[in-house]
Amino acid sequence: MHGGTQAGWLLMALCAASGAYCLLRARTGTRQERRTARSEALMGFGMAAMAVPAVLSPPDWAWAVYAALFGAAAVRALRPALRGGHHLHHLVGSLAMVYMAVAMAPAMTGGGGGHAGHGAAGAGGIPLLTGALLVYYVCYVLGSAGRLLPVTAAAPTGGAPGSGAPGAGLGGHDAEGFRGGGAHGRPEIATACRLTMGIGMFAMLLTL
DSSP states (O other), X not given: OOSOHHHHHHHHHHHHHHHHHHHHHTXXXXXXXXXXXXXXXXXXXXXXXXXXXXXXXXXXXXXHHHHHHHHHHHHHHHHHHTTOTHHHHHHHHHHHHHHHHHHHOHHHHTOOSHHHHHHTGGGGOOHHHHHHHHHHHHHHHHHHHHXXXXXXXXXXXXOOGGGGOOOOSTTOOOHHHHHXXXXXXXXXXXXXXXXXXXXXHHHHHHTO
């Protein structure tokens, strides 16, 4: 990802921290909860790797590895995505990662190897598709932020049934995202991690 070095390091750290927390969540809960947490951990660590500033550009073949990895994740998420909710968001996120990996690949952008190819990544994006994904993630971030406040505020009074209801649509979370609450039973932290990754994805798409 090209852009400011400090912003790149900050984005990398946030995504890595979110991925690490999701990995902790994968240790507890039901089978579906653990699967969701693993998918989110993969997304967090993948975004952290792609957000590394241009001063540490990955080798050219790394972009093909990213595309193949998240392509496989998209295929895996396809069937659960038919049920909608957060599964559909996982599918969109995986496909967005494939798109960014292809767009940033030096072979696709016409750059050489290393730093030069990394800096030319902006030429590889498709404006219409990039714009559609940006709109999606703006809606997702706003929806997630709106759900984070009611969940936190409702906790002392036992929680309102509607605050953790299965989400259908942007920013929504399906039942497994809230029932177990992730690690240590803190659903608001899991929501904050998803919000962070949504903001990170938006920031990375802006660089295309």
